[in-house]
Amino acid sequence: MERTTVLITGCxxxxxxxxxxxxxxxxGFKVYATMRDPAKGExxxxxxxxxxxxxxxxxxxDVTDPRSLAAAAHRVQGQALDVLVCNAGxxxxxxxxxxxxxDMKNVFDVNLFxxxxxxxxxxxxxxxxxxxxxxxxxxxxxxxxxPFNSVYCASKFAVEGLCESLAIVLxxxxxxxxxxxxxxxxxxxxxxxxxxxxxxxxxQGLDAETRGLYRxxxxxxxxxxRDGAQEVEEVLQVFLEAMGSPCPxxxxxxxxxxxxxxxxxxxxxxxxxxxxxxxxxxxxxxxGDQP
Numbered sequence: 001m002e003r004t005t006v007l008i009t010g011c012x013x014x015x016x017x018x019x020x021x022x023x024x025x026x027x028g029f030k031v032y033a034t035m036r037d038p039a040k041g042e043x044x045x046x047x048x049x050x051x052x053x054x055x056x057x058x059x060x061x062d063v064t065d066p067r068s069l070a071a072a073a074h075r076v077q078g079q080a081l082d083v084l085v086c087n088a089g090x091x092x093x094x095x096x097x098x099x100x101x102x103d104m105k106n107v108f109d110v111n112l113f114x115x116x117x118x119x120x121x122x123x124x125x126x127x128x129x130x131x132x133x134x135x136x137x138x139x140x141x142x143x144x145x146x147p148f149n150s151v152y153c154a155s156k157f158a159v160e161g162l163c164e165s166l167a168i169v170l171x172x173x174x175x176x177x178x179x180x181x182x183x184x185x186x187x188x189x190x191x192x193x194x195x196x197x198x199x200x201x202x203x204q205g206l207d208a209e210t211r212g213l214y215r216x217x218x219x220x221x222x223x224x225x226r227d228g229a230q231e232v233e234e235v236l237q238v239f240l241e242a243m244g245s246p247c248p249x250x251x252x253x254x255x256x257x258x259x260x261x262x263x264x265x266x267x268x269x270x271x272x273x274x275x276x277x278x279x280x281x282x283x284x285x286x287x288g289d290q291p
Contacts, residue, residue: 003055005079006243007032007072009063009118010088012040014187015137018232019085019239021047024056030079034061034072036088063088063114073121080129083243084122086115087137091193092151095210098202103194104151111155116162123175130174135242136163138179140253144262144272147280148217167250178242183255184229213281220280228257 006023010016011033020033021044033044033056041058045051052058059075062068063086092099092107115136126132141149142156160179167177196202198215206214235254242248253259261279264272 003028003030004082004243005030005032005076006083006085007034007076007081007122008085008087009034009061009114010137011035011044011058012037013043013192014189015182015185015232015235015239016085016087017044017047018236019087020044020056022236022240024048024053027055029055031056032059032072032076033057034059036060036062063118064109066117069117069121076122077125081122081125081132083133083135084118084126085135085137085239086118088114088118089137089189091149091189091195093148093193093195095148095196095203095206095214096150097206097210098196099151107151107155108158111152112158112162115159119166126175127173132173132175133243133248134163134170134175134177135239136177136179138163138181138251140181140183140255140258140262142179143181144258144265145276147276148214164250176248177250178248179251180235180238180242181251181253182230182235183253183257184225185235185254186225186229186231216281228255230255 006029008016008020008031011020012035016033016035020031023029024031024033025048033041035041035058038058038060044056044058048056059072060068061072088110090107090110092103119134123134126134136159138159139152139156140146141153142160145153163177163179170177195218198211198218203211203214238252238254242252261272261275264275
């Protein structure tokens with residue numbers, strides 16, 4: 001039986017690591033698991049019993065480096081790439097006033113321009129074959145604003161617009177594009193993202209009320225991840241369904257955690273702003289620099 005060829009970005013941890021492992025052990029797939037630092041591929045090999053099966057090839061790919069993308073595309077050249085999974089992403093949390101230009105540019109370089117570069121590298125071959133699937137890891141933060149995630153949400157809102165626009169053009173080519181919108185997931189994403197300490201020097205010049213709100217938001221996040229985060233395996237099922245469906249949807253949500261709040265955005269948005277504030281900070285409470 002002919003294997004389905006899949007290339008996944010961001011496979012060193014989290015969803016990418018889990019998806020590469022799952023597909024490589026299936027037997028029906030040829031997986032190109034890519035990551036910025038191939039040395040981190042050891043985690044993937046450990047999950048596969050310490051050896052690299054013929055269903056897997058680990059490639060170096062940095063979505064911010066056009067030369068790296070070109071090398072990966074050249075390596076896959078000659079293979080009929082059936083599925084491209086754009087999964088590489090980074091986060092940035094904190095008061096907007098404290099976000100540096102470089103940090104903000106990095107978020108967009110990976111989350112938005114990284115996805116664009118990756119699609120540009122592999123789309124022409126899919127168009128020539130008039131077949132293929134593109135699956136992009138998105139977020140509920142691409143559908144609704146989240147406090148202290150302004151720049152991250154902006155990058156994901158942009159990804160949503162990019163993919164929705166592109167999907168319209170790809171219809172005649174029989175190329176399906178799907179956004180998988182994740183909520184809180186038990187991965188290293190939260191611990192790895194750039195997140196200033198509310199008591200650290202970065203926030204010393206910030207007003208006390210915003211600092212207090214930020215401190216409370218961090219506590220809210222801890223509780224949300226403790227009580228409402230999904231396991232990677234649950235999220236992977238959504239990716240697999242998008243890969244296997246004869247006519248996959250443009251958008252797949254992995255969780256309905258914030259769906260009631262999201263529906264409030266369909267009005268003028270003010271009800272959503274109030275409801276999200278109450279959900280995170282409590283109804284009618286002032287910010288305050290509280291311990």
